[in-house]
Amino acid sequence: MRTLQAADIIIPLSEKIKYALTHVDEHALALLKNAEAKERAPLCKWALGQIVENDELAAAENAYACQDCGQAVLFVSVGQDLHIEGNLTDALNEAVRLGYGTARKSVADPLTRRNTHTNTPAVLHYDVVAGDSLTVGYLAKGAGSENMSRVYMLTPSKGIDGIVNSAVECVRLAGSSPCPPVLLGIGIGGTMDVCARLSKKALLFTDAPKRDDERALEERILREVNATGIGAQGFGGEITALATYVMTAPTHIGMLPVAVTVQCHSDRKFIANF
Amino acid sequence: MSSQTIRNFTLPLSEQEIVSLKCGDVVRISGTVYTARDAAHKRFVQALEKGEPLPIALQNAAIYYCGPTPTVQGEIIGSCGPTTSSRMDDYAPKLLESGVKVMIGKGKRSPAVNEAIKKHRAIYLAAIGGAGALYKHKVTSCECIAYEDLGCEAVHKLYIKDVELLVATDSHGESCLK
Known part of the structure; x- marks a missing residue:
């Protein structure tokens, strides 16, 4: 049985979150460029041009593509043959906290509206799957x-x-x-x-x-x-x-x-x- | 959008300038705006209702619906695109009544807000949602002036330079957003 230290995923996952917040998904950017080329309404073509310019600028400067860096939604698939040492949920939240280091903190208590100031807790969805790997899917949800x-x-x-x-x-x-x-x-x-x-x-x-x-x-x-x-x-x-x-x-x-x-x-x- | 069709304006806008702008016009705006989101609007309106002083003068003011990412060292401001304007719809008529002339945000407004815009001869300009990295370069100064405890929702005084915006609701109450 493969063993994984939960703590070992924190840094790599946080780096990936940082990257994602400044680099809009490649496929979405390609669709935006295609839309700009195809759109015939002048105002929408102008808007799409500004969006493409924004996304390219954000990637070039490692700037947040949007100020709303979203609530982190994670889909976590855990292989049933994988043994995880340490607390996985804590590690995932720590990765989110670090990944949102200089990003805007957008998570608050629903009643008091008090901000958690860490962008945690993340929204976590767990699945148990075959095999011994751990897969983490991340979506920034504005x-x-x-x-x-x-x-x-x-x-x-x-x-x-x-x-x-x-x-x-x-x-x-x-x-x-x-x-x-x-x-x-x-x-x-x-x-x-x-x-x-x-x-x-x-x-x-x-x-x-x-x-x-x-x-x-x-x-x-x-x-x-x-x-x-x-x-x-x-x-x-x-x-x-x-x-x-x-x-x-x-x-x-x-x-x-x-x-x-x-x-x-x-x-x-x-x-x-x- | 050819550059010839875009007119340049400096805030605050005169009544004549506001009235000359029509829905669907793209304008290039420079000048002072104040950021405010839901939480700051709530405080503004509570203060107005109690007759208490506000931290900013609303007469002829321009409000930008924006909560920027934090400023990191060496920067003037973080990414700073518009947030959804409809969340401010409950508060906007009261602010228009108190002298606000320009609102900048994204997305359509309620019929009540469009009616108040017409009544008070104001204007609503649409910025591009999700273009925060672009707008970051259009801000030449940023100062937190009120409600610092609200974090990103605090009121900031920004000087914006040459920001292209769409006239989304004109002073006649006409709106061109879907």
Whole structure:
């Protein structure tokens, strides 16, 4: 059985968080550049140009791409054959605390609104998986976009059209507020909590294998969301979403839960293996 | 957006300048703005309701909805893009009534705010959300002037230079955000 010291992940993980906060995900940046080239509405083209300039400047200067460095959402997959010495949760939170060293501290008690001043605790999701590795997926979740995320408890009769309409309604109601162009994570199935969790996971594990009907659904949602005409920053244009990612789980015969996580264009994330 | 179509303005804006600006115009703004987010707005409004003095003069003021990342050594300010304006919608009419003329943020406003903008001949300008690293270079001075205990939500006096912004709600109450 492989043994891992929890304390050994702290420094490497914190370095990766620092890097992610100043370097927008490569794929998202490529989608933004493509959107700038394709967009025909002048105001949105201008906005996309400013965003691309910002992201390149942030990377060149190691500056925070956005002042909202988000709440840290971590998906942690622990191999069942791995033995971890020390407290893993404490180590993950310590990595977040260090990784957010000079970043803005955006985590507060929900009732007193007192800031924790460390950007911890992180939002932690644990999975037990086969093997002996430890995988940590990180997503910086800003409030502007997260406030626009929604859960829809549909009935099965609503079907595929209902799923698409929910995603489109979510984006339409969000309008200019979540910093479009957005990325959409769409969790379908399970229970209310499971679909919400899947909608985050979908944004992070974008290379996960997909069925043909899941891919077709992603494409249809992207097409219909972009037909809303909201455009970059809500200035009225053709590109409201850069990408859509669907993830599904079996659900009860009487349910069709759908969660939509709205992620801003400042897509800061990584997956690390230990 | 060709450079010829962008007009330059220095804050504070005159009434004539405000009225001349139309929804969808892109303007280049320089001058003094005050940062304030939810927590500072709450204190402003509480002070106004109690008739207590405010730490800044609201007459003709420009408010920037922004909570920057902390300033590190050798820098004027950290990343400093706009935050979502709708969270300030409950407070904005009271501030407009007290003389605020310019609000800078991101995202659409409530009908009540757009109506108050029209009533008080003010203006709402949209900055690009998620462009904090870009705006960092447009701030030539930064001073914390009130509510330091609020951390990133404290009120800072910034001098901004040549920031390109979109007129999102004009003084006629017209809005062009989706």
